[in-house]
Amino acid sequence: MSKKKQGLNTICTHVGEIKDEQFKGAVSPIYLSTSYEFDGVDVKRYPRYFNTPNQEFLAKKIAALEHTETAMIFSSGMAAISHMFLAFLQKGDHIVVQNTLYGGTSNFIREEFHKYGIDYTFTNGYAVSDFEAAIQSNTKLIHIETPSNPLLTITDIKGVADLAKSKGIVTTIDNTFASPVNQNPIDFGIDIVMHSATKYLGGHSDISAGAVASSAAHMDRIWNVSKNLGGNLSDMTVWMLERSMKTLALRVKAQNKNARKLAKFLDKHEAIARVYYPGLKSHPEHQLAKEQMHDFGAMLSFELVDGIDAMAFMKQLNLIKPSMSLAGVESTMLLPSKTSHSLLTQEQRDAVGISDQLIRFSVGIETFRDLKIDIEHAIINTKTTSFA
Structure with a gap:
C-alpha cells in the first residue's frame, strides 16, 4: 500500500x-x-x-x-x-x-x-x-x-x-x-x-x-x-x-467533537456576548471553512457580557485550566490580552478586535458534560461575586 x-x-x-x-x-x-x-x-x-x-x-x-x-x-x-x-x-x-x-x-x-x-x-x-x-x-x-x-x-x-x-x-x-x-x-x-x-x-x-x-x-x-x-x-x-x-488523529477528532458541542452551548448562553468558531453557521466564513477544512477544529473564543469579569470567571473554573499555550488533551482557557497578544499595544489589540473580555478556549478530550458543568459553575459563581 x-x-x-x-x-x-x-x-x-x-x-x-x-x-x-x-x-x-x-x-x-x-x-x-x-x-x-x-x-x-x-x-x-x-x-x-x-x-x-x-x-x-x-x-x-x-x-x-x-x-x-x-x-x-x-x-x-x-x-x-x-x-x-x-x-x-x-x-x-x-x-x-x-x-x-x-x-x-x-x-x-x-x-x-x-x-x-x-x-x-x-x-x-x-x-x-x-x-x-x-x-x-x-x-x-x-x-x-x-x-x-x-x-x-x-x-x-x-x-x-x-x-x-x-x-x-x-x-x-x-x-x-x-x-x-x-x-x-x-x-x-x-x-x-x-x-x-x-x-x-x-x-x-x-x-x-x-x-x-x-x-x-x-x-x-x-x-x-x-x-x-x-x-x-x-x-x-x-x-x-x-x-x-501516533495519536494525533484520535486526539484531534475527539477535541473537534467537544468543540462543536461547546460552541453551540456557549452561543446560546445569556452570559456570552459572542462566540468565535467557524463551525457555527453564524460565523461569517462558515461556508469557506466547510470548503477548505476537513473539520472545524478544537479552538474557539468567546466574549463574556459586560459585568462579568473575565479573570474572575477563569478563577472559578475547577476542571478547565487557566493556562498558557493550547491544544493539549486537557482543556485550557486564557485571556489573549494578558498572554498571547500581551506584546501588542492596547491600540493594536483594539484594531484587530481583541478585547479584555475575550477568552480563548482550547478544548480537550474530557467528557463534554463535565466541561459544560464547569463553565456553568464558573459563570454562576462569578455572577454572584460580581454583583454581590
Missing part, C-alpha cells in the same frame, strides 16, 4: 518510525549521539544540520501528513516561523502579512524586520482583495494564518495562493490551529506550511517544538539559513514528539 493511500491513523502511527533492527522493539529507538562518523557514510549527520536519525524520520511523518515532499523540525514554533521568513526575505524585500495573526509572529515582524532592512505590510482585512491591495513591486512573501489566533477568522487559502502564484510570490501559512488533521493547505496551492508543534502535534503540553513542511526546493533554502541559526531540537524531544503524533 502506498503512503498516499494509507489512512490518517496509519500515517500517524507508522510513517516516520525507525525500525529497531537490532532488538526488534515495537517503537523507534532514540539516537542521542551528537557526533557521527564522517568518512564512508551516505549522510554526514550533525544535530545542527537537522539530519540526525530521529529528526530525519520524524520529518517524514510530518511531510506525509501535510502532503509535502519534505519537512524540518525546530526547537519551537517561533524558531520555525522566523527561520522560514529569513530564508525567503532579505534586505530590500517586502512581505504581506495577514492582520489577524498570532501576537508572537506580529511582534517578531515589528521588532526584528527593520534590523534586516525588510519591509512589511499588515493587511487591512483578510479577504483576498486585502492581500492584493497590500502587494508591492518588491513583495516576495505572503503569510497567512487560518483559522487565526485568537478570533478564528478564516482566510481563503486557494484565493490567496492563486493571487500569489500569478505574481510570482511565495506563500506561507501557520496551520497550527487547524492541524494537518483538519486542513492541508498544500492541496490548495500554498507553498510552505508551518506549525507550532508544541500544540496539536505534541498534544500533551510537555513538548516545545516547531515544524515546517514544503517542497524539497523550498526546504533547501530554509535549511541553508537554519543550519547557521541553530534552531534544532534535541533528539530526546524529537522522539517524544514522534511518539505523541
